Amino acid sequence: MMKIKSLFIVSILFLLIGCVPKQIIDEVQLIHAIGFDELSNQNIKGTITYPIFDPDGTVRVESLSDVSHTSRFIRSKLNTKSPKTLSTGQLRIVLFNHKFAKKGILDIVNSLYRDPNVGNRLYLSVVEGSANELLTTKYTATPLPSIYLMDLIEQNIESENLPKTNLHVFLYSYYGEGIDPFLPIVKTEKKAMRLEGIALFKDDKYAGKISHIESFVFKVLVDGSKTGNYEVELKKGKQKGHAVVRNIKGTTSYKVRKVNGVPEFDVKLKILGEIHEYPPWLNLEEKPNIDLVENTFKKHINKDAKKIIAKFQRLNVDPLGFGDQVRRREKNWDFKRFQKQYPDMKITVSTEVEIVESGVIE
């Protein structure tokens, strides 16, 4: 009896093999990037790119695009044009045209994160201009626009002004109360791409942007940073010039006070920097000259920080998570009440800058 039972179980194991779907790697079409464009009359234009690997080791890019009302159906339409099954398992980046993003991207993001094939480290990005154009342009940097774009974002997170962003971070800020998501903005520029700045979102809708130079402060404000370069204009007497300060370590502390039930913020930035480039008339061996750079830099940073925070308040978006800061410290947290208070909340910014190195760079 036992024998028959175990035989039965083993045979079931073998019979069930048929139920496991096989996806042999060279028999599926690996979508690397998807771009969505808004068309008139409520239509969406979807563009996908996938790499074609030749046996001699060279890689080509192919792209397909189609128009439909929903994003999911675009894929089904695209499958009618593709020689192999399209699969999202290697999806690296999803792009939204800025007009498209203004109408909300939740339906697409939602279907992405419910798809177990798609990783949470996927990059999302807003395109200024046409996503289709961005994905179909031939670039000189690499044969695959998708890899180009992905490396571009990765590299800028690691060494430049872009704060950390991916699907996971987006979902965290989207679903978190008192914090709004942001995404990088990219743009085609002849034979290259360019990081334009940061797109601010109110819920899932594109609400405004900040420029690349402002995103230096933004990165420090979001979660501190150890990267980024900033250019300052120097004036001493009649002499004029520019200096570049590299961020070594930037941290931000938020202090919340309650005044008559309304929260007030003290934002304190602290940046350790080094001078990378400076005009030849400036003698850095003299302390006053370093102080000059320090003070100018400090002034600029303070101004930028005030400016972007004012902008956030005006647009009623909260990518820095002021609400989240309040929620952490408050027992009777009321999101609606905070939303009403936010645009007129008093936020003071103070900056502390210390130039720690001016000699050998890096």
Added chain:
Amino acid sequence: MMKWLKKKPKEQSHTIDLSNNTYANIVELIDNAKDSADFIHYPQKTVHHNVYISYYKAMIDGELLHRDFLPYLIHSKDFKALKDLKDILPIESVTITNDIKEIQNKLLRGFIVVQFGEYDEECAIVRAENFSTNRPVSVSEIEFSVIGPKEAFIENLDSNIYLIRRRLPVPELRFKEIIIGKFSKTRVIIAYLEGIADKENINTVTQRIKDIEAEVIPDSSYLEQMISDNTKSVFPQLVTTERPDRVVAMLNYGQVAILSEGSPQALLGPTGITEYFVSPEDYYLSWVLGSLFRFIRFISVIFSTFATPIYVAVLTFHYQMIPKDLLAPLISSRVNIPFPPILEVLFLELTIELLREAGARLPTKVGQTLGIVGGIVIGQASVEAGLTSNILLIIVSLSALASFTTPIYKMANTIRILRFPFIFLAAMWGGVGIVLAMSFILVHLLRLESLGRPYMAPLYPPRLLDMTDTVIRLPYNRLLKRPISLGTQLLSKDKIKEMRKKKDIDE
């Protein structure tokens, strides 16, 4: 139902039972022996009598016969009765007997029989065994080590005993002899250190060897399989070694060694799984190097078992987990290949298995050529013909290489076979299949025993003190003298403390 599946009652065997096949009397013995061409039986004149001398020509030492036996026998005036031979001959072992069983046994082992009459019941048996055909003790080839002793066991049991005894000149070293094999009458020696080896282990081994019912024991590997706890397992449960230094070290640990006549390999038990990946060289190098090499060996076992199954699983089911930089080489090498990954892998794995098998069966010089032909020509050609991808070729040859790092040959073979169920399950279920196969093997290993002691010890059941000499080897002053899991006596804490103290010069 299914009557044909049931075992039929065994038919009566027609073979003669040689174990009790002693001839009834000396007449029958000599007449039967005469049928064999190498049996010599002739009358010889001596001073007082005519005697009959019988022996097997090939079994005796001719020089001894002519120099030490015949001259004394023929010319001695004192030779009046058979018992006088004890005084006359310069040979220590002369017995007078009429026990037909003893006469037969000794005759077949190279003794000379002397009688007065052709069929006299009473015989003198003189020892004259021939040892000249033994090969000399040679360099170990299967478990080679660069530094350390090179000698290896040979087919002669007495030489092997000598090799062990010379390294352990203590009366506590005991050799228990048991004769098994109905036809072969093989001498089997159980070696252990009295007072160190656990009595239970000795009894288990003795019991199991005594219970063996075999006709011929050509090699100790037969014994190993016959006394194994689980004969269905692919894992060897006793270490097979040709190195006397390893045997001596393990005897000192409290293990029991089994040697058998005609086999150049000793068996050691009870063993844990980690012991099969230990090379004597680990102990001859400094502990840092020894541990590192041992660790590499463990890693290579894991690599060689899992590399190809993971390749199959990832390429068939989990393309999502391939990093973006690896996509291009993987896909472009596979684009032209007409097979699914499983067939591709099986093709290459079988090729390597064929090469190994052919190389092992051929003489060394031909074997080398074969390796080159197989490795370079077949590998290159099959990639160029589009039968396999070159990435897989690298993985398969690396895992083959990794599987050869295991010092115990029997375990190395097990590791090579182990990957096949993994490959099949990976092709059927992907990653889940690999986990399934691993669970089966882990459960099997956990239930496995070596001479009644857990095979996974000291990993499971965990014995922290024993682990100082498993995956890594600590320096000698940190090593326990004897593993606890072998049932030997534990050192006291004070003793351990004292052991770890550095001895200073003025002490």
